[in-house]
Amino acid sequence: MLTRRNPLIVLMAIELMWNAANLAMLAFARAWLNNAGHVFAFLVITVAAAEAAIGLAIVLATFRRARNVDVDEVASMRG
């Protein structure tokens, strides 16, 4: 995620991280017989969906403004 300049790839990387975290939680839930892990996994899936929607919306909005979605070029927030 840190090395890519295309925001879509960055978003995909983030999704992968979410999934990794989900897998870990499910594994721990199974190992310790604690259903809280399952609950958290569902929560993460929901949040991930919302995050993907917002992220893609930001990408679309950025593209409409600048005709460019390179994350290093979009730096108008520089102080």
Place this chain on the structure above:
Amino acid sequence: MMLAVIWLLPLAGAVLLWALGPQLRERSGIFGTAVVLASFVLTLTLWNAASEPGGVHVPLFSWIPGFTLGLWLDPLSLLWTLIITGVGGLIHFYSIGYMAGDRAVARFFAYMNFFVFAMLTLVLSDNFLGLLVGWGLVGLASYFLIGFWFDRPSAVAAARKAFVINVVGDVGLMFAIFVLFANTGSLAYADVFAKAAELAPGIVLVACVAIFIGCAAKSAQVPLHTWLPDAMEGPTPVSALIHAATMVTAGVYLIARCAPLWDNSAPARELVGVIGGVTALAGAILGLAQWDIKRVLAYSTMSQIGYMIMGVGVGAYEAGVLHFFTHAFFKAQLFLAAGLVIHALHDEQDIRKMGGLRTRMPFAFVAMLLGTLSICGVPLFAGFYSKDAVIYGELLDGHPWLYGIGVLTAGITAYYMFRMLFVAFFGGDRSEPAHGAGEGGEHGAPAWIMRAPVAVLMIGTVAAGYLDIGGDNSIWSRFLAPDFVGANLLRGGGPRVSDLVSSAIVLVAVLIGFAIAYVRYGSKAALADAPARLARESSTVPPVLVRGFFVDDLIGALIVRPAQALGTAFGRFVDPLVIDGAVRDTALLAGVLGLFTRALQTGLVRGYAIVIVVGVACALAYYAFAGVVR
């Protein structure tokens, strides 16, 4: 209960006039007058009850537990209430004619009713707190009415001056109330006065002096008198009601009311007597050099209140209060007569431009003449009884110097009053308005509306003093007796001169004053070359009199200008450097901090991501190691 109605009626009138002014228009004068006269009639019904021991006491409500505010009508407050509503009602009536045609009649009567309410609050209160409220409210009403014609800059300045000086007095009075409360634990007159004899002399003296500061500001005593002549910027009925008959005598009321305090402090009595004497003399001397008919009367008011203060100060309470009573009639009449003249001459107030009005305005002349005879203390007129009683009281109390001042002032009074009368009413007319003056109705109102109240006042101007005939057994003494029972009236010790001899001495002084005025202004020779003589005299008046003994300049140099300099200094240094400086430096600090922190905002999304990763890694590492250590 009736007392509360008497007290609140004028307030209701003021509120209604204020709210319904545009609808009432020309009828607002009749409404305002009716309200005040209704209060007067209701007060008359309480006469007998008020004269009984204890008077009429109406507890209204408890403000804070232990502080019951109430109304109290005893002979002293009954007297003031009757004058406020009675003479006040007449002046309201007169104003219907005087203010006809003014575009703010309703506002005028709303203010006048409000003043009557404020003054009733002052005199009817049964405690110092209510007194202070009334004391402040009359100052406010006075401010409103002096500045009634607010498009005149001089009127606005005069109103502001009167208000500021009155507030100085309010602060003094408030301080006195603090002192009294701290030492007696109560604010009710009855409680405070019951403990007056037990208080330490120093405490009583401090309280009396502080009260007197309030009295001096309200009653135009030296050196807080300078607002009174300027207050003549208000409409003439206002001058008659507030700045002659009622408000300015509030100081006399307060000292008479607080007689138990004064009786326990000889130095305070000395102070009040001396200040009263100085004011009487100073007012009379300043009256010598005035050309404005209202300013002559204003200085004579100041001088007469000096008499009253001098009287109540030395313990001649009955005489001082009697002088208030007679003064309310003759001074109101003088002002209203002056108002007739000013009205007929289209707002001309300079007596040099009048002349010859005796034949053209006989009614105003008679009113002015009766008032003048009364104020000068000519026998059989009201002023004779009260003024001579005050002057003789000085002698009875062992103050020959104050007696001398009283006699001298009486002579000067006769001089300047007859000077005004001769210059304004005798000889030939000296200006166009004086030539055209007449007594027909002006500005659309019938003439009798303004004449009727003056005619009623004439009765008091002549006869008010007869109440005092009979010495200690007179109607007057018996009427006021409940208020001054046990009061240390006069200490005696003065030279043994009978009051007849004293009156004769005063009369000689008055005759001398009259004679000089006659020779200088009233004789045939003087009238013949009046225009040239008056012009010559105007240019040779010593500046010390024109500028009122430089009191205004002194106050300006000692207080006003240093205060302005201080304000300027604060405006130039403290405000921009300290106050604004603090604000500006705070902003600067935020800016400087921003210079450093903005470098962190690179705008590079991947940079932020790295920061997050590193931060999370650090946090994880901390907890991991913390776990190990634990």
